[in-house]
Amino acid sequence: MSRKRSHWFLLTPLGAFLLLTYLYPMFYQILLSFEEHTLYTVEPYFVGLRNYVTVLHDPLFSTALKNAFLWTALSVFFQILLGLFAALLLHVPMRGYRIFRNLSLLPFVLPPVAIAVTWKWLYNPLYGLINYFVVLLGGAPVNFLGRNLALYSVTWVNIWKAFPFYALFILAGLQSISQDVYEAAYIDGATSYGVFRYITLPLIRPLLLVMALFATVWTFNYFDLIYSMTQGGPGHTTEILATLAYKTVFLKLRFDHAATIGVFMFLINFVVSLVILSLSRRATS
Amino acid sequence: MKRRLSSTMLYYVLIVLLLGVILIPIYWLIMPSFLPASEMFAFPPHLLPRSVTLKNYYDLFVTYPKTVTIDMFLYLRNSFIACGAASGIVLVISVLAGYALARGAFRGKETVRTTILLTQMMPAVLFFIPIYLLMKGLNLINNLLALILIYPGMVAPFSTFISEAYIVNIPQEIEESALLDGATTGTILFRIILPLSAPMVVAILIYSFVWMWNDLIISLVLCHANEVRTASVGLFSFIGAATVEWGGLLAGTVLCILPPLILFALFQRFIIQGILAGSLKA
Numbered sequence: 280m281s282r283k284r285s286h287w288f289l290l291t292p293l294g295a296f297l298l299l300t301y302l303y304p305m306f307y308q309i310l311l312s313f314e315e316h317t318l319y320t321v322e323p324y325f326v327g328l329r330n331y332v333t334v335l336h337d338p339l340f341s342t343a344l345k346n347a348f349l350w351t352a353l354s355v356f357f358q359i360l361l362g363l364f365a366a367l368l369l370h371v372p373m374r375g376y377r378i379f380r381n382l383s384l385l386p387f388v389l390p391p392v393a394i395a396v397t398w399k400w401l402y403n404p405l406y407g408l409i410n411y412f413v414v415l416l417g418g419a420p421v422n423f424l425g426r427n428l429a430l431y432s433v434t435w436v437n438i439w440k441a442f443p444f445y446a447l448f449i450l451a452g453l454q455s456i457s458q459d460v461y462e463a464a465y466i467d468g469a470t471s472y473g474v475f476r477y478i479t480l481p482l483i484r485p486l487l488l489v490m491a492l493f494a495t496v497w498t499f500n501y502f503d504l505i506y507s508m509t510q511g512g513p514g515h516t517t518e519i520l521a522t523l524a525y526k527t528v529f530l531k532l533r534f535d536h537a538a539t540i541g542v543f544m545f546l547i548n549f550v551v552s553l554v555i556l557s558l559s560r561r562a563t564s
Numbered sequence: 565m566k567r568r569l570s571s572t573m574l575y576y577v578l579i580v581l582l583l584g585v586i587l588i589p590i591y592w593l594i595m596p597s598f599l600p601a602s603e604m605f606a607f608p609p610h611l612l613p614r615s616v617t618l619k620n621y622y623d624l625f626v627t628y629p630k631t632v633t634i635d636m637f638l639y640l641r642n643s644f645i646a647c648g649a650a651s652g653i654v655l656v657i658s659v660l661a662g663y664a665l666a667r668g669a670f671r672g673k674e675t676v677r678t679t680i681l682l683t684q685m686m687p688a689v690l691f692f693i694p695i696y697l698l699m700k701g702l703n704l705i706n707n708l709l710a711l712i713l714i715y716p717g718m719v720a721p722f723s724t725f726i727s728e729a730y731i732v733n734i735p736q737e738i739e740e741s742a743l744l745d746g747a748t749t750g751t752i753l754f755r756i757i758l759p760l761s762a763p764m765v766v767a768i769l770i771y772s773f774v775w776m777w778n779d780l781i782i783s784l785v786l787c788h789a790n791e792v793r794t795a796s797v798g799l800f801s802f803i804g805a806a807t808v809e810w811g812g813l814l815a816g817t818v819l820c821i822l823p824p825l826i827l828f829a830l831f832q833r834f835i836i837q838g839i840l841a842g843s844l845k846a
Contacts, residue, residue, distance in 0.1 A: 305691065
């Protein structure tokens with residue numbers, strides 16, 4: 280066998296699995312969104328854009344879309360901000376860097392369901408640790424997973440889970456900046472803030488941007504954490520598109536509507552992914 | 565000098581605060597799982613345990629399977645089977661593909677790489693509906709085989725990049741001399757590349773295993789019946805129950821975080837390097 284052919288041959292197993300998990304489902308999903316297809320449909324048939332009209336007119340869809348944007352924007356912003364803060368702190372050459380590096384990925388490697396249990400326990404209005412401190416400081420116990428706060432409470436958990444992970448990447452970026460640049464600036468009499476604002480930040484901005492976009496894709500679709508904490512409740516206040524699609528399948532048994540929601544999610548993801556690709560191309564060239 | 569001292573103080577205060585934010589919630593999961601009910605629900609809570617018991621774990625393994633059909637041991641076993649088998653598949657397919665990408669000079673390589681990158685950006689949850697219908701058609705719902713078939717494709721794009729990044733750095737001369745001796749691609753891969761790449765193998769296996777172990781959506785959709793639940797789904801059904809049995813739930817959660825925790829503690833260096841290398845590549 281020629282070497283060239285054998286390289287294609289080596290790619291086949293990966294291709295087969297990607298076909299099964301991505302390619303086929305992607306086309307099937309698009310097909311489903313144009314069909315009438317429920318659990319009780321005997322023979323699915325073509326209905327044009329009817330599912331799209333139904334989904335777009337569903338008030339729950341716009342609620343979920345709004346929640347998803349809020350949840351994504353807040354999560355990503357604070358993940359990167361806290362990550363940057365932690366990275367700058369650890370970049371100071373003192374002890375602490377190693378310990379942090381060893382512990383930073385801890386929340387990131389734990390199962391989201393386990394994290395949900397932990398935080399539900401911490402948030403518990405009757406015997407939770409956080410409310411203990413609230414009461415200690417003279418406040419009344421807060422229902423963190425009630426209607427008003429649930430979205431912010433789960434968003435905080437998501438921030439907590441991922442910011443150390445981003446800190447690790449930003450730290451790697453900071454360490455790749457040559458030390459000479461800093462020295463030159465300090466000799467010229469720059470302040471710490473000045474150095475950060477005019478040297479460090481511009482140099483790591485491309486990294487932050489790419490990370491923010493990746494975080495956007497991950498968070499926007501992040502079903503596991505939000506669903507195991509609140510199941511989208513109470514009263515749809517933490518419903519995002521992913522949880523809505525899940526409920527549409529398993530509570531309403533409407534595969535067609537759920538697939539249509541999936542197509543919307545896919546389009547949003549696809550656009551963000553293309554932006555990431557073109558940005559990282561530009562950064563490398 | 566004084567200024568210096570106070571900024572060092574500030575530094576340590578901030579570091580301790582940072583570590584506290586990360587660690588206290590995890591402490592507050594593990595510690596109470598060893599408390600008797602009377603102490604668990606004490607308010608104000610006891611920040612340090614005054615008495616310790618294994619009753620929650622005993623209940624989890626002995627009482628619950630009999631009374632409420634929640635069998636954490638079975639769920640953990642299911643997770644081990646599904647994630648172990650699927651991780652093995654990931655290792656094989658991503659090393660093969662990574663080798664082709666690292667060494668191959670063929671047309672369309674960039675297209676292949678972009679396609680893999682795009683699939684990596686498309687998360688699992690987007691496609692659970694067609695995947696569910698596909699598996700329903702194949703009669704594989706509530707069968708661990710469904711997970712073993714679906715998981716690898718979700719993890720393989722990333723591990724392919726890890727393996728490509730690693731293989732590129734192996735000097736090519738070794739292979740060339742083997743090629744002159746008439747070795748096939750298979751021999752080169754299994755006799756030369758794999759033995760040289762222990763860190764890569766470890767990184768890929770752990771990354772895949774932990775990813776699959778942590779997954780909720782796919783296993784919830786494909787394996788929801790009691791006998792085939794994975795650890796995540798098992799815990800999830802615990803939370804969903806009308807009255808939460810906090811004792812058993814916390815104990816079960818501790819067991820569920822143990823495998824990722826242990827793997828991570830043992831192979832931390834590999835993982836951090838592997839993930840940094842793989843992502844910086846992407």
